[in-house]
Amino acid sequence: MDDTKTIKDQIPPINMKINEFLINKPLPSISLPNQEGNLLKLNRTDTFRLVIYFYSLTGHPDKKLPKNWSQIQGASGCTLQNCIFRDNYENFIQLNAIPIGVSTQSVDYIKEMTMRLGIQYDILSDSKLDCSNKLSLPIFMVNNETFIKRTTIIVEKNIIKKVFYPVVYINKHVDDVLKWLKEN
Secondary structure (H helix, E strand, C coil), X not given: CCHHHCCCCCXXXXXXXXXXXXXXXXXXXXXXXXXXXXXXXXXXXXXXXEEEEECCCCCECCECXXXXXXXXXXXXXXXXXXXXXXXXXXXXXXXXXXXXXXXXCCHHHHHHHHHHHCCCCCEEECCCCHHHHHCCCCEEEECCEEEECCEEEEXXXXXXXXXXXXXXXXXXXXXXXXXXXXXX
């Protein structure tokens, strides 16, 4: 069986939330480049859990955000989100989990951001939307560019165990994820 089509070819019914659709589904076969350009295989059966958080766009001090970016619901705050995950890295490790960020931004853009913000774990580029499409993640477009809506999934032994969507309160989100990890 080709598990790369498992989720992609099953579009969730319009009235079903992405949270319900993805729970207990296997993560499709996918590898994405990290900030160094090295491919990281996401579907794995390691003993640790993956906390994969998807986000739209991190800002850059020398570049303007897309026009009206702050008016797009859930678009702004991704740099803060990355910093909060970074600041809680040891808490994730203590709970046998590893955070991994995913964005549609290029490898070069992500590399600059991880260096500038001191992020010590993998941030992956889904610039071709391979992962986003296979998981049927919620996306939006601005100026002919596609961005992923803020979503977090927890994967254990290649099975999606929890989905956080929509992620509205950035400051509270990591606490909610850590709480779920402690309780499960």
